Amino acid sequence: TPESADRTALPGVATGLAVTGTGGDVLFVEASLADGESGASGLTITGQLGEVMQESAQIALSYLRSRGAELELPVADLKDRGIHLHVPAGAVPKDGPSAGITMTTALASLLSGRAARSEVGMTGEVSLTGRVLPVGGVKQKLLAAHRAGISTVLIPARNEPDLDDVPEDVRSQLTVHPVSDVREVLELALEPAEAQVPAVA
Amino acid sequence: TPESADRTALPGVATGLAVTGTGGDVLFVEASLADGESGASGLTITGQLGEVMQESAQIALSYLRSRGAELELPVADLKDRGIHLHVPAGAVPKDGPSAGITMTTALASLLSGRAARSEVGMTGEVSLTGRVLPVGGVKQKLLAAHRAGISTVLIPARNEPDLDDVPEDVRSQLTVHPVSDVREVLELALEPAEAQVPAVA
Amino acid sequence: TPESADRTALPGVATGLAVTGTGGDVLFVEASLADGESGASGLTITGQLGEVMQESAQIALSYLRSRGAELELPVADLKDRGIHLHVPAGAVPKDGPSAGITMTTALASLLSGRAARSEVGMTGEVSLTGRVLPVGGVKQKLLAAHRAGISTVLIPARNEPDLDDVPEDVRSQLTVHPVSDVREVLELALEPAEAQVPAVA
Amino acid sequence: TPESADRTALPGVATGLAVTGTGGDVLFVEASLADGESGASGLTITGQLGEVMQESAQIALSYLRSRGAELELPVADLKDRGIHLHVPAGAVPKDGPSAGITMTTALASLLSGRAARSEVGMTGEVSLTGRVLPVGGVKQKLLAAHRAGISTVLIPARNEPDLDDVPEDVRSQLTVHPVSDVREVLELALEPAEAQVPAVA
Amino acid sequence: TPESADRTALPGVATGLAVTGTGGDVLFVEASLADGESGASGLTITGQLGEVMQESAQIALSYLRSRGAELELPVADLKDRGIHLHVPAGAVPKDGPSAGITMTTALASLLSGRAARSEVGMTGEVSLTGRVLPVGGVKQKLLAAHRAGISTVLIPARNEPDLDDVPEDVRSQLTVHPVSDVREVLELALEPAEAQVPAVA
Amino acid sequence: TPESADRTALPGVATGLAVTGTGGDVLFVEASLADGESGASGLTITGQLGEVMQESAQIALSYLRSRGAELELPVADLKDRGIHLHVPAGAVPKDGPSAGITMTTALASLLSGRAARSEVGMTGEVSLTGRVLPVGGVKQKLLAAHRAGISTVLIPARNEPDLDDVPEDVRSQLTVHPVSDVREVLELALEPAEAQVPAVA
């Protein structure tokens, strides 16, 4: 979509799917790393997120801090550089853990310098070990993705049965990837390294 | 206007437009950097700001910390020098993200040593990547700018349709720039580097 | 069980038994240690845990910090590396100290590089000196373990009398180990060092 | 007055004018800097001050930290020495920003070693850039100053019109200086450097 | 008693007497010191203690930090090693200062490597100077000690008159030591240095 | 009195006079400094004190940190050694600033190694510059001092008129010193340096 193409043009932004008070909606998770010379440190979380979403941000970061080296991500960039995760105002997502893989993707995009694919939206809780755990609202989230022009959707493998509830005409226009580990998410959601724009350094 | 000319005479102050309980109003965002020898650190935010406005201050700072070097701003000045953002008492703005570009401009003015143009007022949410996102209350804000003698107004590009609601006699007396990236904001809102007063050092 | 086998495949995850609002249930405690180069520090606890469960996490960590060397665990790994304990969403356990030995096991698994045995579930308060103290809800917890396909259960020695309340058909299908010191827990719950996968380093 | 002469005998104390629940009153703002060897740091604020008054203390300090060197104040004294601002019990001022210039004067007095003139009382909000902004209650404050034997009063220039409300017999016995920048305040309120007692060192 | 013998087998645990909602009860105070290599610091207090009990823990620690060297305790062990004081779940003591000497004893036991005598229970507020101050509930506490098989009880000297309220058959089976300084407490409550197990080092 | 003689036997304890819910009472303020090797830092305040009393403790400490060297007190002892101010349980004083000079005396006693005179009780607010400011409840406090066997009482000079309210038979048995600066307090309240017991070092 034009909006997600614009928003995800630079590394550090990923497209999530959320349940709001009025159905499903698309949300953008943005991540930034402060210049190492600018004196920032720690994790800042903004966007008026609920307690559980704030915990998801911490889990995404801990996952990358403990497993990021195996993913060939430059985890030392997380040291002495302030990390900021932000969800810009817009649709207000209900609190819950389902933005976990979107937050992990935004951070991994920033670290790798690989922008997120603008045609991909996702939902899923992430565990500290990188497992993708099932979430609620899959039907509303897929309807929202479809409305917003998203063509590819990542859902937790354990949510596959929920696809039965999605109207066939919508379902048939979406490519849905059930995933069970966050490594699969990153492979599907990030532009290939070949097309890599330089990482924020 | 005399007031905004006085208030923005020195680098570090930018003129914003806000919705208050009684319509629109002009507000001034002030930024200071402590002398490196004076032992301050971190970000102090004052002015009895709401939660969302405080988050906007953090986003403005994170944007400059991560992208400031590309803008040729001396981001190392943000290290080991306490940063203070203040909105002096006066009109009480409703809480919201629309002071984001004003806060970013005040900080960039301070870092660059380029004072803000006193004839420019602005409104717009800023994202971590520097996108200018749409806000509410554009009509009241333009009426307030006009009343206060502001001649040039910056609004988010996605708010252009709202200009239809502004009375023609007001609209015709204002130069309105729709902007979509904070780089455009800084180019339009800061005095040229040639007219630069020395940066606070 | 398939789920606990999947969840405990890597070191750092242990299977606990909890009382929830609707009976007993299985919970997974996950632990991670940040890469020493990634700049994390301190203990992060997530999972919307109650006050008493958060204290249990602190006790588990203090136990390992004061006695871990005697257990030949590399306690220096706990320095300058952020520790994160998380209980993923799912069954919401009632607040209480009975996840103490599960939390201790998750951390010891991570430090030793010895994965937890997927067939073992456990419940028990842990004291600062490593004593296993009695807990409530033993009957519901054993029923839940049985339902979930757990074959071996560790309970506090002082809870042995509660086994009388467990239906004989369930009791006979479970191997129950009454334990009084957390050293016994670790011996029974962790894979032998021979089968050791490399520690997170 | 005898009281303000006693209270302002040493550098670090300035006389302010406040609105209380029962009219106007005089208040004393005290500042101290810890001995550099005594291990204190940061800013301590006491006196049961409201939120806005606490922000005024932070603004006063940030002003001096960013602009103090231009005023030839030894701002390095603010590093590694705990700063304490206190308003002793007595009249309870309504919360508001009008003690800003009094707080700035107390701190500048301490740094310069120039005691405050005991015959001077003052009111005014201070901005981060040192502008003196208008306040409320000017009439009650001048009546209180007169009652307390204060002979010279500093008010914000933009409050000059409020002088019309002060009874002529009181007005004629007071020397009133409208001020618009805190530099004017310091020149009028502090004893000349010639009469300087040694700075707290 | 078997339980207190088990709980106090290692240095760092002391037996206290408390008033609960249902009379008197025995409680165990546990202390641990983190391995110096494990990166812990500061004081952690757990056990869902009330505000006053938490203050008692701080007083016990400050007493040892300021006077411990006179007692030939290795106070440097308190530096750079996280201290944890815990009261395991069980009887819920009413909030109050009467666990002060028990907390001091647990910490002194840990530092000295001298285990607490399992036959000794105690109650008493401790002052910063080590004075033992009087407490309430002496009668219920002695009845609880007797029920639990404790044979020796330490009470504040100023509580001696309360012994008149204790039934003669209980009183005659207990050895009661009135104490006025915490040094007496430590002499009576800790195993002699000769029987010393090695200190946690 | 026997009690105050016992409590003030060592440097670091001063006797104050307070208003409680049931009249006046004597209170003891205790101060301790951690051994420099024990790793403590900062100011700890215990005794369930109200907000204003906690501020008094901070003011007492800041006074000594900024002016202590003039009093020939070893203020460097305040660095890298945790300071603890405690008011043991007993009479619950109403919150207020009147323990200020007692807190200052306890700290100065500790630093100087000069014990407080056990026959002296005191009340008075202290300002950051060391002025003794007037307080309430002088009559009840003197009655309480008399009841407790205190023979010498220090009150703020500006409270002298309140002595008229004290019954003549009590007044005639007390030596009352009106004081206006905390230096006078320390001279009257501390044992002479000649009788000095060694400072806590």
Ligand SMILES: [Ca+2]
């Ligand atoms: Ca909120």
Ligand SMILES: [Ca+2]
């Ligand atoms: Ca893209």
Ligand SMILES: [Ca+2]
């Ligand atoms: Ca507020």
Ligand SMILES: [Ca+2]
């Ligand atoms: Ca200008």
Ligand SMILES: [Ca+2]
């Ligand atoms: Ca919560």
Ligand SMILES: [Ca+2]
């Ligand atoms: Ca396994």
Ligand SMILES: [Ca+2]
């Ligand atoms: Ca308050």
Ligand SMILES: [Ca+2]
């Ligand atoms: Ca003077």
Ligand SMILES: [Ca+2]
């Ligand atoms: Ca609680």
Ligand SMILES: [Ca+2]
């Ligand atoms: Ca023993």
Ligand SMILES: [Ca+2]
């Ligand atoms: Ca309280």
Ligand SMILES: [Ca+2]
């Ligand atoms: Ca004495």
